[in-house]
Amino acid sequence: KAGVTQTPRYLIKTRGQQVTLSCSPISGHRSVSWYQQTPGQGLQFLFEYFSETQRNKGNFPGRFSGRQFSNSRSEMNVSTLELGDSALYLCASSLGLAGSPELFFGEGSRLTVL
């Protein structure tokens, strides 16, 4: 079956702009989580959605937001972009059920803020 798909794969924005990233999970997966990956900082958790509800949230400012649709596709939005937001944004899907914790990652959206 198809893996996790993220769009766009690459994008360049300028400071102050906003951006929306999309994630289509594996069919049947109801949980989508988002991570920011930067060199030396590893994978920092942004938030997780399950059945259209935010279930967990990391320590990022309110400029970072997300949502999940009824078909489990998810979007994340970053408003008022800053240079430090340049990163690889990874989404991961899972069944979201106890006993099925494995995360399946997408290839990521690489955001460059100029």
Add this chain to the structure above:
Amino acid sequence: GENVEQHPSTLSVQEGDSAVIKCTYSDSASNYFPWYKQELGKRPQLIIDIRSNVGEKKDQRIAVTLNKTAKHFSLHITETQPEDSAVYFCAASWGSGGGADGLTFGKGTHLIIQP
């Protein structure tokens, strides 16, 4: 919240030797500890995981050990091969095991296998 420390940040070993990566966690409620491998330019993939009711788990050349008292866990790779070169991330979760459930990752270890 949970804090996961991972060491070393870079590890270089000769092909055929063993590699050990260590992680510590802060939240004693954490009960699930996965390890992900990310090859250059690729997505992270789960390679092994362990739950808090188990002290050790092995899968061919890789093994993970957990010491709940000391709150640390380690990844062991034996007979290393060139394809083991990658960044390895440990993680800890306090949730019931479904989805991200508060999954916190370490900063990663870049493992380099020298021929």
